[in-house]
């Protein structure tokens with residue numbers, strides 16, 4: 001039989017690497033929420049992973065619709081796919097929002113100026129526009145703000161913690177796909193691929 005624990009460990013290492021390594025396909029993932037009764041998915045950047053406490057982290061504009069979705073219903077999903085290795089990871093999660101708290105403050109402190117400017121736009125993300133706008137201050141289209149001015153963005157910055165409820169791993173193989181689940185990283189069971 002396959003050693004699912006080995007596969008699991010390898011995938012955890014791969015996600016950990018993807019936090020800082022933008023070439024790793026797990027560096028971005030598809031994050032899905034429930035908008036009333038309708039699913040909404042979008043790509044986000046992986047900003048943190050804690051295998052021991054089973055947590056995933058990313059950042060978002062507090063004014064964006066995904067935050068409202070999560071306030072209404074914190075059940076959500078994180079989907080990763082590595083096309084070269086043909087592995088899909090599907091996490092069922094519950095979200096905890098960090099906004100204007102010690103955790104969001106600490107993450108903001110280490111957020112690059114280039115990323116900070118994305119939180120400095122005057123318009124609520126996803127709102128309808130009468131005319132085109134990049135929704136960042138125009139003077140920073142080609143440069144980054146200085147640190148002092150970039151602090152303006154903090155009022156829109158949110159750090160999202162995803163508590164993992166369950167992981168579904170699928171490895172595609174020509175001679176038989178391997179699929180299993182775990183809800184604690186200790187117990188594993190196969191499911192039909």
Ligand SMILES: Cc1cc2nc3c(=O)[nH]c(=O)nc-3n(C[C@H](O)[C@H](O)[C@H](O)COP(=O)(O)O)c2cc1C
Pocket residue numbers: 028040041042043044045046058059060061064065066067125126
């Ligand atoms: C490669 C890529 C990375 C992205 N990373 C993030 C991110 O880390 N956080 C985020 O809020 N939006 C990110 N976005 C934008 C979202 O996909 C989405 O368009 C936006 O956040 C609005 O989502 P919402 O209207 O569902 O809230 C990213 C988009 C792309 C294409």
